[in-house]
Every structure is written in C-alpha cells, then in structure tokens.
Amino acid sequence: MPHFIGQLAFALLLGTAVFLFARRIGTIRRNIKLGRDIDLTDRSGERWATMARVALGQSKMVVRPVAGVMHILIYVGFILINIEVLEILFDGLFGTHRVFAPYLGGLYNVMIGAFEWLALGVLVACVVFLVRRNVLPIARFRSPEMEGWPKNDANIILVVEVLLMFALLSMNAADAIAQSRIALGIWDNAHHYIAAGSFPVSQWLVPLYAGLSDAGIVAVERGAWWFHIAGILAFLVYVPYSKHFHIFLAFPNTWYSDLTPSGRLDNMAAVKKEVDLMMSGDPFAAPAEPAGDAPAEPARFGAKDVQDLTWKQLMEAYSCTECGRCTSVCPANTTGKLLSPRKVMMDTRDRVEEVGRAIDAAGGSWGQGDGKALLGDYISEEELWACTSCQACVDACPVNINPMGIILDMRRSLIMEDSQAPEAITSMFNNVENNGAPWAFPATDRGKWADELASES
Amino acid sequence: MALTVPTLAEMNARGESTEVLFWVGCAGSFDDRAKRITKAIARILHAADVPFAVLGAEESCTGDPAKRAGNEFLFQMQAAQNIAVLNGYGVKRIVTGCPHCFNILKNEYPELGGEYEVLHHTQFIQQLIDDGRLRIADGNPFKGRRITFHDPCYLGRGNGEYEAPRAALQALDADLVEMRRCKSKGLCCGAGGAQMFKDAEKGNREVNHERTDDVLETGAKVIATGCPFCNTMMTDGVKNAEKEGEIDVKDIAELIAEAADLL
Incomplete structure (x- = not known):
C-alpha cells in the first residue's frame, strides 16, 4: 500500500472521529445548559485545589484500596500512554515510523519500556475489574439498575481496553522481531523499521509471532498499529455516549464542587422573597417590580423535570460512572428500600438525554414538552421518601456528585407544587x-x- | 438549692444579659427521654458556672424537618420568626442540644439574617472540660467500660465534627471503641430527613436495627449519642436486639453529667 493512501485513510479516520466527538460534546453541552443557572465561580483557589486533590489526585478513590489502586493504574496508564498515541498520530499523518525516537535518543527507550509496563498494569487491572463485575458477588455491581445496558457498557469498555493494550504490546513484539532480524541481516525486503525502543513486556509475546515470515511480521505490526489507533478513535467517539465520560467530566465536575458543608441545604431565593413580603407587615404590599428587564422568577418550586435542576446537577448526571459507591453506603438502599442514589443520577442523565433528543426532533424547541417528567416517569415518590438526608452518598462519591440534592429538590416539587x-x-x-x-x-x-x-x- | 433556668424574656425584664443561649430543640423540650438529656446539659452548664438562658415558650422549631421534607415555605417562615426573636434579644452565641438544630442555625440561618456563633453541646462540653471548668469525679462509673460513639450525620458528615465528642468521652477514662462504620463512614440511625415523623418505606430491614448490629460487633456496653433522634433510634434498636439489660444508650451530656456527679 503506497504511503499516501495509508496517510489519507488515517487522516480521514482521525477527522471523522474528531468530528463525531465534537458534535456529541456539543449536544451534551447544550443538554447540560438546559438546567437552571447557578454561579459556582467563587473561591477559585479552593476549586483548583479540590480538582487537583479529588480528580487529578484520586483522593476519594483510594478509600476503597483494591478498586482505588487498580483504578489509579488504569488512570496513570491512560494518561501516559497518550504520549505514545501522540507519536502514533504523527506517524499516521506523516507516514513516519516512531518519529520521536531520533529526537529523544536513550530517553525514548526508557519511555517505551515504561509504557509497556503501564500497558501490562492496565491490562491486569481491567481483567481484575472484569472479574469483580462479572464473577465476584459484589453487591453494588448487581443492583437492578445495572441490568442490561449499564452492565454491557462497563464490560465493553473493559474488554476494549484489554484488546487495545494487547494490540500495543503485539505491535511492539513484531517490531522487536523485525529489528532483531534486520540487525542479524536476515531480513530480505525493503522496510521502514529502525532500531528504537525497548520491549521489557512485549518480549514475552515474541515466541507467539517468531515463526512468522517477514511479511507476516509486517502484517502483525501494521495490523496491531491500525487496530490500536482505530480502537482509540472509536473509543473517543463511544465515550461521550457512555458512563465512561467521567474521564473528561470528573475534572470540571470537581472544580464546580459545592464548597459548603454537606449538611447545608440551599435556601430557595424565590421563597425568601415571598416570606420577606409576608413578614414585612403590610399584607397589601405589591411585590416589588423587578428592576429593569430582569427575567421573572421561575414559576416552579423544586424540581419536577431536568430543566428545574441546575446545570451543575445535570453535569453531575453526565459525570457519573455508575460505580455505585453511593448506593452501597445508602442506609435506605442497604436495608432493602427502593431508593438508590446511583439510579437517581442515571435516571437524570437518561431523562436529560431524552429531552435533548426531543428538542432536536422538534427542530430545537421543547414547546409543551412530551408529557413526561423525571419525577414520576423515572423516579417514584417511594424512592424519594426513603432518603434520610444522611449525606453518605455525597461523602462516598469519588467525583463529588451530590445525589441527595436532586432527591431533596424533587421533594420540594412534591410538597410545594403537588401537595x-x-x-x-x-x-x-x-x-x-x-x-x-x-x-x-x-x-x-x-x-x-x-x-x-x-x-x- | 433549686437549679433554675431563666428565659431570655425574664433576664431582659431584669435588665440582665447572658453569655450563652441554650437552644433546647423540640425533642429536648417535649420528648420524655430527650428531656433527660436537656436536663443533663443544663446541669453541666450550671456546674461549669456558665451563665445561660433559654427561650422557653419563645423557642420554635428551626424548620429542619419541614425543610428536609421539601416544605421550604414552612422552613423559611419558622426561620424568619426565630431570627426575629434571636436578633431582638441580641443573641451572639448559641449552644444546641441537637445536631439538626445546630446545622440549620449554623449553615442556613446566616443567609436569612441570623448570624450567630453556634456550637453543638458536645463541642461546648469538650471546651468546658479542656478549660478545666468541668471536672470528672475520681472513680467515675464509666471508667474502663466499653463505650462506642455513634456519629450523628449532621454533626459528623454534615459539619466535619468528629473529634469534639470523642475528646469529651476521653475524659471518662473508658474503653472507647469504634464501630466498623464510623466518622465520615458512619451509618445513619434512620431518623434524619424527616424520617423520624413517618414510617419507613418498604424494605427488608430497619436502619436502626442494622446500626445496632454495628454496635453489637464492638461488644460495647454503652452507646454514646449526640442527638435526641439517634438516641431514640438506638434505644429501639437495642430493644429489638433484646439487649436492653446489657447495653445503655446515653447522650454524651448524660455520660459526662453522671461522671461529674451532677445527676
């Protein structure tokens, strides 16, 4: 295959993936902005520190050491192996091979070696996670809300990661075989391989491919290279449709954390206005006219549907990766009640997705709605009344999601709108x-x- | 000498002021079991020579159960009324006998015009012990006894106060043990969020029975509480486990008052 066709195919693949990703991000952004406005930009120093500690530093993940350490392995592997992905992008676009090697010299070998160990770590962690989810009797992975798509979603991600890491290591193993044959002078054809990289892990795969002809080696190396990068680009498109989107949203979501004590529940400003009026002593006083052309107060108290929640609460719904730590510490859930804080977040995301699709179908307008609502059609009163407001779910969430806030906002709607x-x-x-x-x-x-x-x- | 507790109205009429307002709370005022906790707090304040008063008939529900049940109107009406009373007397410092009152006065009243220094009674008691204003008797009945502290959600998780109640318990020279789920991981008693006032939803267990299992695991003979609702729930839990002869459920104020020979 002439180089330029490969390059063209690569550019087309990359462009399509980036386009689809960007389009989906645009939809999610629009959906999040369906929520009410709230200003969460104060105390920015504290916000950066919270993000650094909770998202970057994974501080709340390691509360459960087994899952926490495995997760950090995947997380660090994901971030660092991206350096190699950058090289793959260059190679793909410019038709080069291991383009960083000449510039980095000895450091390149150290890096490739380190990435191999990380790839092995990711692979092992993903296998452990698959076993935890599918074999071990861990209650939070077997809740009713995890049946069907959520369970498959988790397994798809883990299996794809295993395959990607295996492809990366196979690519290196074939490259190592090619390099050694060239060094021994037993490689006959023209080739693009250079002596670069160190292969501490993929050397164990060498026996698997050592029997192949030169052409077979090239096929494995090129095949694995294409599978790996195509897989990553497919993953890029898939992730924003998946619970796995937390890999991006964990950062803004923790930046916009509620910095007040978790015991505090917001005072509703619209109610304060009315109470002030009642307490002012003049029962005939007219409500003060809003200054200028300020928009009127929302007509609704509490949350009946996703548009009544804040954009932050909708961002939280998209940030949830359904780990279920909230549900596993919820006193209502663990004593057999219907309430599951994780389900509250999953329902909120499913509903905002549904509203978003309806808006798109109607050419951008919501109009009279679809006759459905988050409260009632997704979340039942029985679930809402089971909450003890103990905040264990808030404390447990590794990315600072507050399911309790949504529960209590819906209670407000039940009481103040529907009595x-x-x-x-x-x-x-x-x-x-x-x-x-x-x-x-x-x-x-x-x-x-x-x-x-x-x-x- | 009879221990009399003045109301702010009475003090005001006499032209006196006071250091501390003791916010009793509804449970502490009306529930017979919780009244014993209230009395223990009053005895401690008295023994430590803390000048204090209560609001008496002028105290009204903070609005916490209404707010957590979704009735923001009723909450803000209660808050406005209470803030008018508190600000009218120029109250600066409040000690509460209930973590729900503590949380709402501390975190939700300021925005509505009620700014006070608010302490939970276990925090105040710990300060009194630290300052040497309150002495535990030699040979107190809890010395060496196995005690476990059940964190109230709105003191612990809600406001990050895990140490003060434990520090106060240290003074008892008891065998303090922690439950498997404690501090930020502590399990709720099941009463919060207005659950105290309704039956639980259908499930396979009561939350307080589950929590009692945590206590039984530790082998503790005393459950120390810091909330009148937790106290009720844990007392019921112990009864359900048929351990009422073996395990006492007592508020930290009661333990300290008894150990200081004030009861």
Whole structure:
C-alpha cells in the first residue's frame, strides 16, 4: 500500500472521529445548559485545589484500596500512554515510523519500556475489574439498575481496553522481531523499521509471532498499529455516549464542587422573597417590580423535570460512572428500600438525554414538552421518601456528585407544587405551623423540663 | 438549692444579659427521654458556672424537618420568626442540644439574617472540660467500660465534627471503641430527613436495627449519642436486639453529667 493512501485513510479516520466527538460534546453541552443557572465561580483557589486533590489526585478513590489502586493504574496508564498515541498520530499523518525516537535518543527507550509496563498494569487491572463485575458477588455491581445496558457498557469498555493494550504490546513484539532480524541481516525486503525502543513486556509475546515470515511480521505490526489507533478513535467517539465520560467530566465536575458543608441545604431565593413580603407587615404590599428587564422568577418550586435542576446537577448526571459507591453506603438502599442514589443520577442523565433528543426532533424547541417528567416517569415518590438526608452518598462519591440534592429538590416539587406527602409528613407540617414543633404540644409546655429540673435538684 | 433556668424574656425584664443561649430543640423540650438529656446539659452548664438562658415558650422549631421534607415555605417562615426573636434579644452565641438544630442555625440561618456563633453541646462540653471548668469525679462509673460513639450525620458528615465528642468521652477514662462504620463512614440511625415523623418505606430491614448490629460487633456496653433522634433510634434498636439489660444508650451530656456527679 503506497504511503499516501495509508496517510489519507488515517487522516480521514482521525477527522471523522474528531468530528463525531465534537458534535456529541456539543449536544451534551447544550443538554447540560438546559438546567437552571447557578454561579459556582467563587473561591477559585479552593476549586483548583479540590480538582487537583479529588480528580487529578484520586483522593476519594483510594478509600476503597483494591478498586482505588487498580483504578489509579488504569488512570496513570491512560494518561501516559497518550504520549505514545501522540507519536502514533504523527506517524499516521506523516507516514513516519516512531518519529520521536531520533529526537529523544536513550530517553525514548526508557519511555517505551515504561509504557509497556503501564500497558501490562492496565491490562491486569481491567481483567481484575472484569472479574469483580462479572464473577465476584459484589453487591453494588448487581443492583437492578445495572441490568442490561449499564452492565454491557462497563464490560465493553473493559474488554476494549484489554484488546487495545494487547494490540500495543503485539505491535511492539513484531517490531522487536523485525529489528532483531534486520540487525542479524536476515531480513530480505525493503522496510521502514529502525532500531528504537525497548520491549521489557512485549518480549514475552515474541515466541507467539517468531515463526512468522517477514511479511507476516509486517502484517502483525501494521495490523496491531491500525487496530490500536482505530480502537482509540472509536473509543473517543463511544465515550461521550457512555458512563465512561467521567474521564473528561470528573475534572470540571470537581472544580464546580459545592464548597459548603454537606449538611447545608440551599435556601430557595424565590421563597425568601415571598416570606420577606409576608413578614414585612403590610399584607397589601405589591411585590416589588423587578428592576429593569430582569427575567421573572421561575414559576416552579423544586424540581419536577431536568430543566428545574441546575446545570451543575445535570453535569453531575453526565459525570457519573455508575460505580455505585453511593448506593452501597445508602442506609435506605442497604436495608432493602427502593431508593438508590446511583439510579437517581442515571435516571437524570437518561431523562436529560431524552429531552435533548426531543428538542432536536422538534427542530430545537421543547414547546409543551412530551408529557413526561423525571419525577414520576423515572423516579417514584417511594424512592424519594426513603432518603434520610444522611449525606453518605455525597461523602462516598469519588467525583463529588451530590445525589441527595436532586432527591431533596424533587421533594420540594412534591410538597410545594403537588401537595403530595405521606400523611404523617402532612401532620408534622401542621404541627410545626400551628404549635412550632413537629409534635402536637403547645409552646407553653416548652419550659416544663426546667420546672421539673428545679424540683429535682 | 433549686437549679433554675431563666428565659431570655425574664433576664431582659431584669435588665440582665447572658453569655450563652441554650437552644433546647423540640425533642429536648417535649420528648420524655430527650428531656433527660436537656436536663443533663443544663446541669453541666450550671456546674461549669456558665451563665445561660433559654427561650422557653419563645423557642420554635428551626424548620429542619419541614425543610428536609421539601416544605421550604414552612422552613423559611419558622426561620424568619426565630431570627426575629434571636436578633431582638441580641443573641451572639448559641449552644444546641441537637445536631439538626445546630446545622440549620449554623449553615442556613446566616443567609436569612441570623448570624450567630453556634456550637453543638458536645463541642461546648469538650471546651468546658479542656478549660478545666468541668471536672470528672475520681472513680467515675464509666471508667474502663466499653463505650462506642455513634456519629450523628449532621454533626459528623454534615459539619466535619468528629473529634469534639470523642475528646469529651476521653475524659471518662473508658474503653472507647469504634464501630466498623464510623466518622465520615458512619451509618445513619434512620431518623434524619424527616424520617423520624413517618414510617419507613418498604424494605427488608430497619436502619436502626442494622446500626445496632454495628454496635453489637464492638461488644460495647454503652452507646454514646449526640442527638435526641439517634438516641431514640438506638434505644429501639437495642430493644429489638433484646439487649436492653446489657447495653445503655446515653447522650454524651448524660455520660459526662453522671461522671461529674451532677445527676
């Protein structure tokens, strides 16, 4: 195959992958921006530090050491092997072979050797993860919400990573065979191979290919090279459709973390306005006109659908990689209730995807909607009422997602929009309103303990 | 001498002011079991010579259960009313007997106009012990006893306070043990988020029974709590496990008050 055809094919492949990736990112960005606005740009120093610690430093991953260490192996492998992918991109576009080698000299051999060890690490970690997901009885991988696509999604990613690493090592093994035959003067044909690289891991694959002719070696080396880079580009297109998108969104998602204590729940500004008005003492006071042409307050209290959530909450839905640490520490879930914080995040993403597709189908407008909503069609009241607001899910998330925030925003919609509450909750509200306590005791009894204390002491 | 607890209204009428407002909370005011915790806190404050007062009939629910159940209107109405009272008396420093009151006063009232220094009673008690204002009696009944502390969600995870209650317990010279799930990994008692006021959803277990198993694993004879709701839930859990003769459930305030010979 003349070089330029290969180069052309490569450029076409690369261009298509980048185009599809960019188009999908545009869709996700538009979907995230369907959420309400919220300003999370304060305290930027702390935000960079949080991102460095939690996303870059994986600080919350290692809380569970086995999964944490394996994950770091894959993560470091992924990032560093990308240096080699950069070389592959150059080689593909310019028809060169191992273009970095002449410039890096001895360092090149060290790097290729290190990448081989990392590739082996990634391969081993992926196999361990496959075993954990499919063989070991780990509860969080066997929840109902993981059946079907989510389980397949995880397995596809792991298997593809195993194949990619195997291809990388096969490519090097064939290259090593070619280099040694050339050095021994037993390679007959014209070739593009140079003496470069060190192959501490792929040398174990050499016996697998050593029986092949020169043409066979070239076929393995070129085949593995093409499979590897085509696989990576396919992966690039696949990832933003997958839970695996966390590899990108973990960074912005942790940057935009809620920096306040997890016990704090936001005070709704729209409610404050109305309460201020009521407390101002003038029952006939007209609501203050918004200054200028400021947009009117949203008509809805709490969240019934994804557009009622903030863009940050929708970003969190796209950042979730369905690891299930939240669900595995949720007191409601672990005692058999329907609520699963992971499912809340998965439902939110599925629903915002559905809304996005409907908007695209209608030529960019949502109009009257599709008659469905996140609350009711995806998440049931039974799930919402099981939450104890203990924040264990918030603490457990390795990328600082807050499923509890969505749960409580939906409770707000149930109460303030639909007046839907379990009877006992309604009666608690009545007591607070009438007696200033969640039970039906008069305020005048508040001091009784002090009277008792005075007589006891 | 009878231990009298003044209200801010009474002090105000006498032209006096005070160092600390003790925010009792609804459970601490009305629930018979929680009232014993309230009294222990009052005895501790008194013994440490801390001038304090309560709001009495002027205290009203902070709005926490309403807010966590989704009723932001009711919460903000309660908050506005409480803030008007607190600011009217010029309150600066609040000690609460409940981590839910503590959290909401500390984190959610400031934005609504109520800015105070807010301490949970275990934090305040720990300070009193540290400052030498409160002495534990020699030969206190908890010396060497196996005690485990159950972190309240809204003190621990919610506000990152894991050490003060443990430091206060250190003063007992007891055999302090941790549960498998503790501190930031501590399991909820099952009462938060307004669950206290309703039945649990259908499941295969009660959360407090699961938590009681964690306690049983440690072999502890005393469960130390810092929240009246946790106290109720753990007491029920111990009953369910038929261990009520063996395991006591007590608030840190009660343990300290008893060890300081104040009960």
